[in-house]
Amino acid sequence: MSNVDEPTKCDVVVVGAGAAGLTAAIFAGEAARLSDSRTIVVLDGAKTIGAKILVSGGGRCNVTHEVVTPSDFFGNHHIIKNVLAAFRVEDTIKWFASLGVELKREETGKLFPVTDKARTVLNALIERCCESDVVIRPDHRVTEIDRLPAPEAGFAVHHTHGTLKARRVVLATGGRSVPKSGSDGFGYELARRLGHEVTATAPALVPLVLDDRMFHKTLSGLSHEVELTTNVKGRNVDRRTGSLLWTHFGISGPVVMDASRFWTLARERGDKAEVYASFLPDQTQEQARQWFAEQAAGHPRRSLVKTLTIRIPERLAEQLCLYVETDPQRAIAQVRREERDRLIAELTKFQMPVKSDRGWNYAEVTAGGIPLEEVNFRTMESKVVPGLYLIGEILDCDGRIGGFNFQWAWATGLLAGKAAIEF
Numbered sequence: 001m002s003n004v005d006e007p008t009k010c011d012v013v014v015v016g017a018g019a020a021g022l023t024a025a026i027f028a029g030e031a032a033r034l035s036d037s038r039t040i041v042v043l044d045g046a047k048t049i050g051a052k053i054l055v056s057g058g059g060r061c062n063v064t065h066e067v068v069t070p071s072d073f074f075g076n077h078h079i080i081k082n083v084l085a086a087f088r089v090e091d092t093i094k095w096f097a098s099l100g101v102e103l104k105r106e107e108t109g110k111l112f113p114v115t116d117k118a119r120t121v122l123n124a125l126i127e128r129c130c131e132s133d134v135v136i137r138p139d140h141r142v143t144e145i146d147r148l149p150a151p152e153a154g155f156a157v158h159h160t161h162g163t164l165k166a167r168r169v170v171l172a173t174g175g176r177s178v179p180k181s182g183s184d185g186f187g188y189e190l191a192r193r194l195g196h197e198v199t200a201t202a203p204a205l206v207p208l209v210l211d212d213r214m215f216h217k218t219l220s221g222l223s224h225e226v227e228l229t230t231n232v233k234g235r236n237v238d239r240r241t242g243s244l245l246w247t248h249f250g251i252s253g254p255v256v257m258d259a260s261r262f263w264t265l266a267r268e269r270g271d272k273a274e275v276y277a278s279f280l281p282d283q284t285q286e287q288a289r290q291w292f293a294e295q296a297a298g299h300p301r302r303s304l305v306k307t308l309t310i311r312i313p314e315r316l317a318e319q320l321c322l323y324v325e326t327d328p329q330r331a332i333a334q335v336r337r338e339e340r341d342r343l344i345a346e347l348t349k350f351q352m353p354v355k356s357d358r359g360w361n362y363a364e365v366t367a368g369g370i371p372l373e374e375v376n377f378r379t380m381e382s383k384v385v386p387g388l389y390l391i392g393e394i395l396d397c398d399g400r401i402g403g404f405n406f407q408w409a410w411a412t413g414l415l416a417g418k419a420a421i422e423f
């Protein structure tokens, strides 16, 4: 792109054309058209924008969830509650309808476009930007943002093709997840240089890698209900029940993804973290022991693996028996007390030998970021730098799996877009 076409001045610069940035640009653009003409420019470092929207929800884009509450997020709940109240799920549904994207609800409560294509969502956002006279500039990576002194005030946004001066800047550079999409964490550095704090960041909604000596490879592809408990420095910090998926590298599935942030953040801080699974989610160890005794009394000749298969998948039952060095085919009445005790202990409190998480390339979102306390939750304006707005994943707020992270992007984008254009 030649420098001749490069605008050098505009009213609002949005840095980052992801879900949050495009939303902010649309709301700013629409407000600008209603009042007097103001120019809004979106700069993005990626050559083609919207990579993350396109890969989201397995290529279908889980736009939001039928019920969104602060407890679906990690971060300052008071602030999250206020942000969510400004743009509710009903508003998201209506807004997308106004963009020509009809949403459908699936059994899980997740909402997807009826086309089942993430492309529908991205195209609609880009089209509305164009209709609102928002200029989108891909391949424009922002390298520095300077505050301009009075009387000019505002900002000088330096990018790979020059410098753009603006009254307001919306920072929507995302986090660190999937860096090849363009969100490589440099936005944190831009914010830090402007005076913001950035809390420790760690991959979240990420699968976990297990010690190679574990039996996970044998179970690859198997998924079932578990209760997962994360213990950090001797204290249980999270407990949740859901579907676990065994894979060739370790464990994945919604319950693992949702719990992963506790393990990754603890590791990031250098704290000891352990993950335990109960394969009998609704049972205490005592109840499991009781059940085992009943089975031994009622069906003494039934094999161990057959008995366990009443409660857990057969492949897992077999592997657990081998793990505690017991023959899966042994008749249950012949199982020695120590073996039975070991088995019950592993059934109800199995320590996952977690070696690492799968890393930023596989993380769906970032835990940590710019503290929510540093923004005004009514406008998303920075309390540190007036005229700067912070939205989306760059903030210290991450949601669980199910469309919550996009809801956060739409809501913060709306607030900042509307506020940034008012001056």
Ligand SMILES: Cc1cc2nc3c(=O)[nH]c(=O)nc-3n(C[C@H](O)[C@H](O)[C@H](O)COP(=O)(O)OP(=O)(O)OC[C@H]3O[C@@H](n4cnc5c(N)ncnc54)[C@H](O)[C@@H]3O)c2cc1C
Residues within 6 Å of the ligand: 015, 016, 017, 018, 019, 020, 021, 043, 044, 045, 046, 049, 050, 051, 052, 053, 055, 056, 057, 058, 061, 062, 063, 064, 140, 141, 142, 143, 172, 173, 174, 175, 177, 178, 181, 182, 183, 184, 185, 186, 187, 363, 364, 365, 391, 392, 393, 394, 402, 403, 404, 405, 406, 407, 409
């Ligand atoms: C595989 C995957 C699946 C997902 N599925 C879902 C889902 O179905 N539902 C859901 O709710 N969430 C999902 N998420 C999470 C969701 O995609 C993110 O939370 C959301 O996209 C964050 O939006 P954002 O606009 O804040 O950041 P991003 O989407 O990361 O956008 C940031 C933009 O800023 C640009 N940028 C970064 N630095 C610079 C710079 N220095 N200069 C210029 N531009 C810059 C980047 O190129 C990028 O385009 C998924 C994530 C992944 C990785």
